[in-house]
Amino acid sequence: MQFDQLLQFFLSGVATGAIYALIGIGFSIIYNSTGIINFAQGEFVMLGGLLALSFTELLKLPLWAAIPCAIAVSTLVGALFERLAIRPLRRPTPINLVIITIGGSILIRGISMLIWGKDTHALPPFSGEEPVIIGGATVMPQHIWIVGITLLLISINKFYFFHTISGKAMRACAYNRRAAGLVGIDVRRMVLFSFIISSAFGSVAGIIVAPLTMTAYDVGVMLGLKGFCAAIIGGMSSGMATVAGGLLLGILESMGAGLISSGYKDAISFIILLLILFFRPQGLFGKSESERV
Amino acid sequence: MAKFICFMIIVILAPLLFEGGYIMNVLVFAGINTMLAIALNLLLGYAGQISLGHAGFFGIGAYLSGIMTTVFNLNPWFVISAASVATGLFAFLLGFPVLKLKGHYLAMATLGLGIIIYIIFNETIDYTGGPSGLSGIPQLSVGSFVFDSDIRNYYLVWGVTVVIMLLALNLSESRVGRALRAIHDSEIAARVVGINTRLLKVQIFAVSAMISSVAGSLYAHSVTFISPASFGFNFSVELLTMVVIGGLGSIYGSFLGALLLTLLPEFLRGANDYDIVIYGALLMLMLMFMPGGLARGIPELLNRFKNSLKGSGNA
Numbered sequence: 344m345q346f347d348q349l350l351q352f353f354l355s356g357v358a359t360g361a362i363y364a365l366i367g368i369g370f371s372i373i374y375n376s377t378g379i380i381n382f383a384q385g386e387f388v389m390l391g392g393l394l395a396l397s398f399t400e401l402l403k404l405p406l407w408a409a410i411p412c413a414i415a416v417s418t419l420v421g422a423l424f425e426r427l428a429i430r431p432l433r434r435p436t437p438i439n440l441v442i443i444t445i446g447g448s449i450l451i452r453g454i455s456m457l458i459w460g461k462d463t464h465a466l467p468p469f470s471g472e473e474p475v476i477i478g479g480a481t482v483m484p485q486h487i488w489i490v491g492i493t494l495l496l497i498s499i500n501k502f503y504f505f506h507t508i509s510g511k512a513m514r515a516c517a518y519n520r521r522a523a524g525l526v527g528i529d530v531r532r533m534v535l536f537s538f539i540i541s542s543a544f545g546s547v548a549g550i551i552v553a554p555l556t557m558t559a560y561d562v563g564v565m566l567g568l569k570g571f572c573a574a575i576i577g578g579m580s581s582g583m584a585t586v587a588g589g590l591l592l593g594i595l596e597s598m599g600a601g602l603i604s605s606g607y608k609d610a611i612s613f614i615i616l617l618l619i620l621f622f623r624p625q626g627l628f629g630k631s632e633s634e635r636v
Numbered sequence: 637m638a639k640f641i642c643f644m645i646i647v648i649l650a651p652l653l654f655e656g657g658y659i660m661n662v663l664v665f666a667g668i669n670t671m672l673a674i675a676l677n678l679l680l681g682y683a684g685q686i687s688l689g690h691a692g693f694f695g696i697g698a699y700l701s702g703i704m705t706t707v708f709n710l711n712p713w714f715v716i717s718a719a720s721v722a723t724g725l726f727a728f729l730l731g732f733p734v735l736k737l738k739g740h741y742l743a744m745a746t747l748g749l750g751i752i753i754y755i756i757f758n759e760t761i762d763y764t765g766g767p768s769g770l771s772g773i774p775q776l777s778v779g780s781f782v783f784d785s786d787i788r789n790y791y792l793v794w795g796v797t798v799v800i801m802l803l804a805l806n807l808s809e810s811r812v813g814r815a816l817r818a819i820h821d822s823e824i825a826a827r828v829v830g831i832n833t834r835l836l837k838v839q840i841f842a843v844s845a846m847i848s849s850v851a852g853s854l855y856a857h858s859v860t861f862i863s864p865a866s867f868g869f870n871f872s873v874e875l876l877t878m879v880v881i882g883g884l885g886s887i888y889g890s891f892l893g894a895l896l897l898t899l900l901p902e903f904l905r906g907a908n909d910y911d912i913v914i915y916g917a918l919l920m921l922m923l924m925f926m927p928g929g930l931a932r933g934i935p936e937l938l939n940r941f942k943n944s945l946k947g948s949g950n951a
Binding site for chain 2: 374379438439441442446448450452453
């Protein structure tokens with residue numbers, strides 16, 4: 344096994360890992376402010392990619408204009424989903440929430456299938472397809488875009504949660520919803536915000552990955568699950584731990600596919616998911632908490 | 637009991653109405669789906685533990701039956717029981733770490749498990765035939781009597797379904813059933829009154845997997861061809877939809893849900909692509925407007941209707 348090849352697997356793992364991290368942060372943001380695991384998270388990833396495609400091909404918008412439009416529309420879908428499905432739920436037990444978000448995810452996927460069909464589509468790369476050579480490994484410019492945009496979004500995310508009033512209010516909801524309500528924070532609005540932010544994150548992930556891996560109406564399931572896996576490794580934090588989780592997952596998966604078998608590539612992430620859930624449900628980096636009655 | 641006798645009569649007489657038609661074939665699937673919905677309902681409706689990987693257990697039963705009878709030429713009846721025991725044991729061992737998890741985490745873990753099983757069906761091509769499937773599975777037979785027509789398969793499948801239904805009804809009225817419902821309401825309270833919640837959850841998970849495996853074996857023998865596509869995540873969601881539509885914790889509800897969801901695509905034929913949209917919409921609407929499912933929602937609606945009639949009569 345040559346060093347070049349390992350480096351190649353490592354670098355492509357970093358790029359897919361960055362995608363998982365972005366999706367995972369979407370999961371964590373909603374989980375922290377509401378206690379919900381949004382099973383529809385992956386569908387926003389799919390929506391981002393396919394909407395960007397429609398805006399460039401049907402409306403003939405340039406890519407730089409199509410992307411914000413795609414993000415805006417999928418964010419709107421996220422907000423509607425919260426208002427129409429999550430908020431009116433009469434008995435929001437965990438199982439009911441799982442079922443309703445699964446229902447939402449199938450509905451969004453099904454409608455997308457009717458709109459875009461079952462074919463796979465490709466979005467043009469952001470800046471050409473001339474590969475860059477880094478220490479013997481070839482890297483597509485799109486890989487660099489992915490890592491760059493992820494870093495940028497994570498910094499914005501960090502700034503928002505720690506240096507703005509509404510970000511701090513959302514963190515307050517995450518610690519204790521009732522106490523947050525008592526000090527005058529509109530908790531329901533924060534829940535809506537969390538859906539908006541995480542669907543925006545998801546759609547960005549879907550847009551930047553689309554030129555690399557193609558996209559179709561059903562890519563959301565796998566991408567969503569891997570993002571969840573990243574968030575679980577990171578202990579459902581919306582910060583660096585989830586990013587580390589995503590990168591770890593991306594790199595392991597890419598190494599596994601290259602060195603062991605590409606057929607079992609997806610199985611690797613789910614085995615990691617199960618192992619983490621069984622042995623360290625608080626995440627790789629977290630401390631365990633005692634159960635509250 | 638009256639309910640059960642009614643149900644039996646419907647099951648026995650149904651073929652007279654549809655004999656020979658295509659609908660008989662669909663009703664065979666309805667029987668298999670009813671078994672699966674009951675299996676999932678024991679876990680989800682009674683014990684309150686979700687599983688998004690039940691299509692995997694269904695698939696294990698189907699593939700064990702398929703492989704053991706075609707490749708190793710074993711007796712199909714023996715394989716059905718052995719496969720069921722093996723799947724139950726597998727679920728039992730797996731249940732200890734899996735059912736330690738709760739709510740969302742449990743959903744994700746079972747989902748992951750289902751997908752791993754699905755990937756294995758696809759990748760172990762030497763045995764399973766991979767994505768293109770496994771064909772030539774023999775039909776079941778007793779002596780020289782072969783279950784080779786829809787009507788024969790109908791009585792075979794529904795015979796087993798009725799037995800499973802009876803067992804499930806019995807279980808739900810027993811001490812174990814009450815203990816399961818206690819876990820559903822509050823696991824901690826159940827532990828306090830002396831229920832070994834951990835063991836009981838694992839046991840019901842194993843029983844549920846065993847029933848699913850039997851359903852899988854019957855499916856494999858009646859269709860004679862299986863491929864991984866029937867055992868994926870989408871089918872797990874379909875099962876979940878059946879249970880939710882029928883009503884969590886209602887055995888007859890599972891029958892209604894399974895029947896409805898098996899027949900629905902037949903009425904929507906031609907609009908085949910729409911069924912995924914309809915499942916999603918049904919799941920959400922039921923949960924929002926009829927959280928008790930059809931089994932509780934229909935009597936409730938009838939009552940309300942009667943009351944409103946009475947109300948207008950008095951006025």
